[in-house]
Amino acid sequence: MTSPTALEQEPRQVFPPTLREVMLRPRWLALLAFSLVVAGLLAWLGQWQLGRAIDTAPAEPGQTEIVRPLADVAQPGAYLPEPLVGQRVEASGRWISDDFLVVSSRYNDGVEGYWVTGQLRLDGVATPTSVAVAVGWASDAASARNAVDALQAQVESDPDAIVTVTGRLISDEGPGRPPAGVDPQTMTRMSPAVLLGRWHDVDGVAVYRPYLASQSAIGPLDAIDSPAPDERSSVNWLNIFYAVEWAIFAGFALYLWYRLARDAWEKEVEDLEDEQSEALAAGSAESRD
Incomplete structure (x- = not known):
């Protein structure tokens, strides 16, 4: 038989807490509240992303082929929304003298050549506004330079002549480094931002971020091949x-x-x-x- 002294010396048995009891302590309840806030914020971001994933009002097929006024499609200085990339637009204005520039590495029906570009100062707007225009395509550099001279001569003979250009509105391609061993001023990408740095008479002038690729032959140049954009999902x-x-x-x-x-x-x-x-x-x- 166990003596009373032995029973008194036996250590008291301590029962460990359950997982539920630990989770209900103030420290872990506070951390749970913080986790719920974080999870709620992340879930909201997921819902917002999901809302942008499905276009509930997609443009009807063929909308890009309807010619619209440039001012109805984009505003100066604003990025071109993706659904409007390739939209056919119409713009009227006058060419700015000495701003016909050549961009290389341009393809027409799979053939590499050159674009001649110009600064079109828009007509009928309250604030002086310009848009970069890909005027046309030439198969070689000499033809492109001759086209620049011809267009420049036309502008000098009648600097206030109003022209109307119809073509596709396309996003800025961004600047690009010219290939090694060529003139560092060579442009291989169509970028209104780069052209702006070489244009004349641009003080106080608003400029469109996208550019206009003409679909009609201007001067001695060929028309730019610009098929309709693929219908987006x-x-x-x-x-x-x-x-x-x-x-x-x-x-x-x-x-x-x-x-x-x-x-x-x-x-x-x-x-x-x-x-x-x-x-x-x-x-x-x-x-x-």
């Missing part, structure tokens, strides 16, 4: 992929809270078991003594 799969990513991140924020709380609970249970084992070992040693 009403679903943007890249945006859907991003929306799924945001949803995964939102779920991970909640899982991280659960994982941290569970790790803390497991460590607490382990520490209590170690303390109880040490206490039992110490009690056994004392009873033997």
